[in-house]
Amino acid sequence: MANQNKIPVIINGAAGKMGREVVKAVSQASDMTIMGAIDTSLEHQGKDIGELAGLSEPLEVPITNQLEPMLGYVAGERQMLPGVIVDFTHPSGVYDNVRSAIAYGIRPVVGTTGLSPQQLQDLADFAEKASTGCLIIPNFSIGMVLLQQAAVTASQYFDHVEIIELHHNQKADAPSGTAIQTAQMLAEMGKSFNPAIVKEEEKLKGARGSDAGEGIRIHSIRLPGLIAHQEVIFGAAGQIYTLRHDTSDRACYMPGVLLAIRKVQQLKSLVYGLEKIL
Numbered sequence: 001m002a003n004q005n006k007i008p009v010i011i012n013g014a015a016g017k018m019g020r021e022v023v024k025a026v027s028q029a030s031d032m033t034i035m036g037a038i039d040t041s042l043e044h045q046g047k048d049i050g051e052l053a054g055l056s057e058p059l060e061v062p063i064t065n066q067l068e069p070m071l072g073y074v075a076g077e078r079q080m081l082p083g084v085i086v087d088f089t090h091p092s093g094v095y096d097n098v099r100s101a102i103a104y105g106i107r108p109v110v111g112t113t114g115l116s117p118q119q120l121q122d123l124a125d126f127a128e129k130a131s132t133g134c135l136i137i138p139n140f141s142i143g144m145v146l147l148q149q150a151a152v153t154a155s156q157y158f159d160h161v162e163i164i165e166l167h168h169n170q171k172a173d174a175p176s177g178t179a180i181q182t183a184q185m186l187a188e189m190g191k192s193f194n195p196a197i198v199k200e201e202e203k204l205k206g207a208r209g210s211d212a213g214e215g216i217r218i219h220s221i222r223l224p225g226l227i228a229h230q231e232v233i234f235g236a237a238g239q240i241y242t243l244r245h246d247t248s249d250r251a252c253y254m255p256g257v258l259l260a261i262r263k264v265q266q267l268k269s270l271v272y273g274l275e276k277i278l
């Protein structure tokens, strides 16, 4: 396929754990071309992202921390399909990254978690006004979509549920974006969970986890050796129903990321969640 018919992709957070996986996946997609790689980490400035991602050949795309010039450059390449920026950076920078991309007409595909409900609403309003597609996806794995669907089904029959999420100890935000999204899905079922049986008292603050609304609690575990795992545990008299998803390789997110890059081209507003584009 000639380069001008390929989707131009910028990867933000390209030197990170997810960013390097995205570099590998996008470089192997015949309908996409990597136009730029952004990362704020000083030690990786100027390095070739292909080499950093462990590809056999360099991609001749150097890492830079200059987001706005890169957005301007890709937006200026008028003969091409609309540009897409994939963001796997940090909760502290993602809001500004997404606003800047939309301002340049570059469509964001966002995996970074930690956006507040207010920030999500602001970005949805901004994308709507700009008629620009934007995908914000707390979890790109198909297994998690299936777990969430099963949890929604089970929630019709169980009144007691708790969520446990377990991640590597380099994760910045807690609880995970996925756990928050899962709790929201259950909370939207129009009922409250975990009716009090006794008056509880936390002897150590946080012992009962965080309150995600409608009585749903999330417990976060951080340990080296973990990647990303989640359990949704339903209880009723005489039975426990446990749903669990385990990640063993970050490659599991890549089919979802590539799908999102293709789908965001057709959108004119912000869409939240992988399940909406499957």
Ligand SMILES: NC(=O)C1=CN([C@@H]2O[C@H](COP(=O)(O)OP(=O)(O)OC[C@H]3O[C@@H](n4cnc5c(N)ncnc54)[C@H](OP(=O)(O)O)[C@@H]3O)[C@@H](O)[C@H]2O)C=CC1
Pocket: 012, 013, 014, 015, 016, 017, 018, 019, 038, 039, 040, 041, 042, 088, 089, 090, 091, 092, 093, 094, 110, 111, 112, 113, 114, 137, 138, 139, 140, 141, 253
């Ligand atoms: N939606 C999904 O399916 C998934 C989402 N995630 C989320 O993706 C995000 C990244 O995860 P992960 O790859 O593990 O993290 P890493 O820390 O491995 O990678 C993030 C990279 O982004 C860089 N960075 C930090 N802030 C900025 C910024 N403002 N602009 C550009 N680059 C920046 C970091 O540099 P430095 O090291 O110098 O800070 C680092 O190189 C997290 O929020 C995580 O929760 C992760 C897995 C799956």
Ligand SMILES: O=C(O)C1=N[C@H](C(=O)O)C[C@H](O)C1
Pocket: 113, 138, 139, 167, 171, 175, 176, 177, 178, 179, 227, 228, 229
């Ligand atoms: O930081 C991670 O690793 C992950 N973050 C996302 C989240 O917060 O839900 C997705 C997945 O759990 C991996």
